[in-house]
Amino acid sequence: MQNDDVIWDVIRHHHCSYMAKIQTGNFCRNPYNVTGICNRSSCPLANSRYATIRDHDGIFYLYMKTIERAHMPNKLWERVKLPKNYMKALEIIDKHLEYWPKLLVHKIKQRLTKMTQYRIRMVKLSKKVREKIMTVPRKEVKRESRREEKALRAAQIENVIEKELLERLIKGVYPDICNYDEEIFNKLLDKNKVEEQEEEEEEEAEVEYVEGDYEIEEEEELEDIEDMGDFLKANNFDDIEGDEDDLEEQPAKKKAYVSYPLKQDDGTEKVRRKGKKVVVEVERDEDMGNRQHNAMSNCAHQKLRFWHVFGRISRFFSRQSYQFEGIFFFFFCFRFFLCRTMIDLWFYSQEMLQRDSLLL
Amino acid sequence: MAKEKKRKAAEEAVDGDDYIEREDKKPKKQKLILASQIKNKEKRSAVYAKLKHEKRVEKHKKIKARDAASKQALELGEEPPEKMVPRTIENTRELDETVCRPDDEELFAGNDADEFSAVLKQQTAPKVLITTCRFNSSRGPAFIKELLSVIPNAQYYKRGTYELKKIVEYAKNKEFTSIIVVHTNRREPDALLLIGLPDGPTAHFRLSNLVLRKDIKNHGNPTSHEPELVLNNFTTRLGHRVGRMIQSLFPQVPNFRGRRVVTFHNQRDFIFFRHHRYVFEVKEKKEGLKDKKSKASQGKTEKKAIARLQECGPRFTLKLVSLQHGTFDTKGGEFEWVHKADMDTSRRRFFI
Numbered sequence: 001m002q003n004d005d006v007i008w009d010v011i012r013h014h015h016c017s018y019m020a021k022i023q024t025g026n027f028c029r030n031p032y033n034v035t036g037i038c039n040r041s042s043c044p045l046a047n048s049r050y051a052t053i054r055d056h057d058g059i060f061y062l063y064m065k066t067i068e069r070a071h072m073p074n075k076l077w078e079r080v081k082l083p084k085n086y087m088k089a090l091e092i093i094d095k096h097l098e099y100w101p102k103l104l105v106h107k108i109k110q111r112l113t114k115m116t117q118y119r120i121r122m123v124k125l126s127k128k129v130r131e132k133i134m135t136v137p138r139k140e141v142k143r144e145s146r147r148e149e150k151a152l153r154a155a156q157i158e159n160v161i162e163k164e165l166l167e168r169l170i171k172g173v174y175p176d177i178c179n180y181d182e183e184i185f186n187k188l189l190d191k192n193k194v195e196e197q198e199e200e201e202e203e204e205a206e207v208e209y210v211e212g213d214y215e216i217e218e219e220e221e222l223e224d225i226e227d228m229g230d231f232l233k234a235n236n237f238d239d240i241e242g243d244e245d246d247l248e249e250q251p252a253k254k255k256a257y258v259s260y261p262l263k264q265d266d267g268t269e270k271v272r273r274k275g276k277k278v279v280v281e282v283e284r285d286e287d288m289g290n291r292q293h294n295a296m297s298n299c300a301h302q303k304l305r306f307w308h309v310f311g312r313i314s315r316f317f318s319r320q321s322y323q324f325e326g327i328f329f330f331f332f333c334f335r336f337f338l339c340r341t342m343i344d345l346w347f348y349s350q351e352m353l354q355r356d357s358l359l360l
Numbered sequence: 361m362a363k364e365k366k367r368k369a370a371e372e373a374v375d376g377d378d379y380i381e382r383e384d385k386k387p388k389k390q391k392l393i394l395a396s397q398i399k400n401k402e403k404r405s406a407v408y409a410k411l412k413h414e415k416r417v418e419k420h421k422k423i424k425a426r427d428a429a430s431k432q433a434l435e436l437g438e439e440p441p442e443k444m445v446p447r448t449i450e451n452t453r454e455l456d457e458t459v460c461r462p463d464d465e466e467l468f469a470g471n472d473a474d475e476f477s478a479v480l481k482q483q484t485a486p487k488v489l490i491t492t493c494r495f496n497s498s499r500g501p502a503f504i505k506e507l508l509s510v511i512p513n514a515q516y517y518k519r520g521t522y523e524l525k526k527i528v529e530y531a532k533n534k535e536f537t538s539i540i541v542v543h544t545n546r547r548e549p550d551a552l553l554l555i556g557l558p559d560g561p562t563a564h565f566r567l568s569n570l571v572l573r574k575d576i577k578n579h580g581n582p583t584s585h586e587p588e589l590v591l592n593n594f595t596t597r598l599g600h601r602v603g604r605m606i607q608s609l610f611p612q613v614p615n616f617r618g619r620r621v622v623t624f625h626n627q628r629d630f631i632f633f634r635h636h637r638y639v640f641e642v643k644e645k646k647e648g649l650k651d652k653k654s655k656a657s658q659g660k661t662e663k664k665a666i667a668r669l670q671e672c673g674p675r676f677t678l679k680l681v682s683l684q685h686g687t688f689d690t691k692g693g694e695f696e697w698v699h700k701a702d703m704d705t706s707r708r709r710f711f712i
Contacts (some may be wrong), residue, residue, distance in 0.1 A: 047423040129523050131493070143704070148568060148630050148677055154448065155627035157634055158669060164590055165621065165638055174616050188642060188665040 002070045006118075008046035012038075016045075032077070034107045041103065051097055051104060052109050053082070060115060062093060086116050183320060215231075308352075315349055315356070449628065454709040467600070474561040474601075476608040479537055488514040488609055489536045494521060499570065506674045507540070508575055510580055510622060510635055513610055514540075530689045532558050533601075538609055552678060553626075555688050556605060561696065563605055564689045565678040572674055580637045580672035585618020586611045587635075592611035593626040598697055599712035602631075602680060621669075626703040629710045630681070635673030641666055681712060 010115040011019075018030040019038045026038035032052045035042045044050050048067040053060050064330045069076050080096060082089040089112060168174065393574070395411055398404040445451070460467055471477060478484050488511050490504055496519065508514050512675050522530075524541070539561065543555035549570055554563040573579050589610050594603035606624055614620075623634040643666045647689040683697040703711065 129525070140701070140704075145568070146678070147628065148679075151628040151630045152677070153633060154450065155625055157623065157625050157632055160592060160625065161590060161621065161623050161634065161636065161669060162638075162667040164592075165640075167667065169640060169665075169667070188663055338448065 002048050002067060004046050006042055008043060011043065012040075012045060018045075030247055032065075034104070042107070049100070052107055053115060054110060055115055055119070060089065060112065062096060064096065082112075086112075089116075121329060164259065229278055314353070315353055373411070376412075383619050386678050387635060388690055405591060418640075420688050421577060449708055452708050456596055458598065460595060460597060460600050467597070471604070474604060475556050476604045478607040480612060482603065482612050484537060484609055486537045486609055487535065489534075489539045490514055490516045491527065491539065492519050493541065493543040494519055495669070496542075496544055498544075499572070500549050500681065501543045502572055503549045503570060503674060504542055509522050510587070510673050511540075512586055512611055528557070529557060542611075553682075553688070554605060554609075556608065557583040557687070559686055559699060560608075561601070561605065561686065562684040562693070564681045564684075566681050568677050568679070570674060570676040573672060576671055576675065578670070580633065580638070580670040582619050582620060582672045585611060585615035585620055587618070587620040587622045589622055592622040592623070592627075594712060596712060598680075598683065599626060601696075602683070602712060626712050631678040631680070631712070633674070634671065635675070636669040636671050638670075639668050641668055678689065 016028075016038070018033075020027045020029055024221040027036055028043065029043050031054065033042055034044075034050075034052050040046065044052070044065070048070055049065070051064045052063060053062055055061070062080040062082055063077045064080070065076050065078070071080075078093065081093055090109060093105070093108060093112065136209050141145065228292070246350040361557050395404055395408040426441070426444075430443075433440040474480075479486050489680060490507060491509075492500055492504065504516055508516055519527075528539065536557055538557055539553075539555040541555070542549050543551035543553065545551070549567050552565040554565065556562070587610065589607060591606065593605045594600055603624070610622065619638050621636050621638055623632075623636070625632045625634070643664050644661045645664050646661050680697070681699050684693045684695045684697055686693050697711070702708070
């Protein structure tokens with residue numbers, strides 16, 4: 001026989017497994033409890049006529065129990081699905097719990113309100129993007145750090161960078177770094193080049209990817225991939241252009257760091273960069289004189305011609321007998337040109353001298 | 361121990377040996393006693409030391425023989441015997457079919473149609489937005505300051521609580537070309553998210569071994585010239601793509617007068633970042649110091665041209681975790697490459 005008071009007496013004063021006592025009060029863990037507090041009026045075990053709202057997957061159900069079914073625990077709780085609309089749900093609650101004690105109905109409606117609120121909030125939160133914290137097993141962390149150390153040692157980064165920079169210098173990518181004596185340097189670099197070729201077979205092929213390798217020359221594709229892969233060394237990849245002799249000697253490696261298209265016939269490209277002296281000077285610094293003819297536009301050509309003539313004049317003056325006159329000529333021009341260009345001129349004339357002497 | 365002795369005694373009884381040297385390493389009747397099986401510590405260490413000594417002696421003999429042979433060959437004017445190449449992990453790397461080849465038309469076509477081609481062909485100047493994760497602390501701000509000095513035309517915006525997708529939109533409106541998000545974990549910058557814009561790929565890197573400029577001895581101070589870029593060892597298609605992505609952060613026309621070089625060196629899937637200032641110098645090297653016998657060559661000094669580097673700026677390593685096609689969208693985006701634990705099983709397999 002169901003006697004609520006007896007049940008409550010036993011539960012409250014002896015032991016209820018659903019009761020959780022904490023600092024602020026007694027709470028009930030029973031899932032059918034409306035308020036969640038351990039109370040005489042809120043205890044689902046001690047009230048034979050009771051109702052709750054529970055939610056499954058975002059849908060709210062009204063659960064009711066009556067004393068008529070108290071002897072059939074299996075069929076004790078009757079469940080009614082509540083619509084998602086708050087007002088309609090309230091109406092349905094009113095309909096089902098019409099003659100029930102007002103307190104309980106009130107508590108149920110309060111619970112419904114709270115649950116709808118937190119359902120809305122949950123939906124909002126799930127739409128928001130939160131950072132997900134993932135753990136990494138310690139074994140992996142250690143392994144990665146070990147591998148990183150070994151890779152660092154194998155990389156020999158400083159050496160590689162220095163080599164790369166030297167090769168770019170040899171290529172003539174740097175037009176006007178003025179902290180070294182150009183003449184001596186060029187000589188040394190030529191010597192270096194010869195030595196390096198002997199050693200090249202033993203070097204590990206470093207695949208390098210240089211910025212701005214998008215020269216749209218005839219052999220665009222070949223140029224682009226020049227730096228990549230052991231294939232280059234393996235297949236003895238030669239740059240097909242006859243002009244770039246030095247590339248033939250160093251097949252596997254670098255490209256001039258020229259990061260703008262060097263269209264051979266197109267003067268328009270050059271016009272854009274007329275202001276930059278860089279283009280012209282790249283050509284000049286190369287000992288391979290042939291390159292000059294191809295990659296220049298009209299105005300640059302004229303410029304060069306001017307310097308060419310100038311060089312001839314200075315060469316003329318640099319002969320033994322005309323030393324004095326040569327110096328006068330030099331200072332004469334000095335007044336009209338910048339110092340730097342004069343130095344360049346001087347070196348240029350020296351080059352011309354050299355070349356002449358070579359030809360002779 | 362006693363059993364082994366007895367067994368050995370029984371065996372050797374045939375040979376007629378009374379006392380067998382237990383330290384005998386030569387396999388007698390295919391019985392090899394490992395030094396590690398001897399239980400007595402003193403004996404064991406003695407045996408082991410002897411073993412090591414023998415090995416070392418053998419090695420020295422081999423080296424000497426090799427040197428002598430090569431010298432002889434040189435003197436005779438013949439070719440010296442083949443120098444042995446040490447086996448390295450890079451030598452024995454597993455064959456990867458995605459390695460870029462020099463004659464790959466598809467690659468160039470792909471490059472042209474790339475998301476980065478606009479920046480790399482200098483149609484647009486790179487403009488970088490740097491931001492952080494929601495909680496930034498400790499080394500994060502210092503690292504970001506240094507990043508700002510490394511990458512020209514970079515700006516730092518505070519994160520606030522904006523969603524990353526909103527930030528991407530905002531950046532697109534302001535015409536940025538890429539976003540860098542520095543993620544901090546446990547008060548250390550932990551990950552780098554590189555998002556290309558307008559619809560570029562998203563690369564997620566794990567950052568490690570960060571050394572700030574002030575912690576580097578004899579560091580230099582970078583100037584504001586545009587740096588040169590050196591990208592090493594990006595061999596495979598994936599590496600190529602990542603390399604181009606990194607390249608699109610920097611302006612394509614470097615200022616050589618600044619003599620600044622930024623290096624991204626890939627070694628075994630770890631991308632090492634270095635930032636140097638360089639100088640070319642003439643170095644006098646004394647030739648023939650190795651060969652003490654030939655005194656004639658000792659006086660000769662050879663001049664070599666070298667490059668010297670001074671490190672400035674931060675130093676860190678990156679490891680690619682995932683590359684996603686399109687801007688940041690972890691749920692709906694298509695991942696081109698994701699690192700899985702499965703990929704670590706072989707020590708000779710690398711992907712970049």
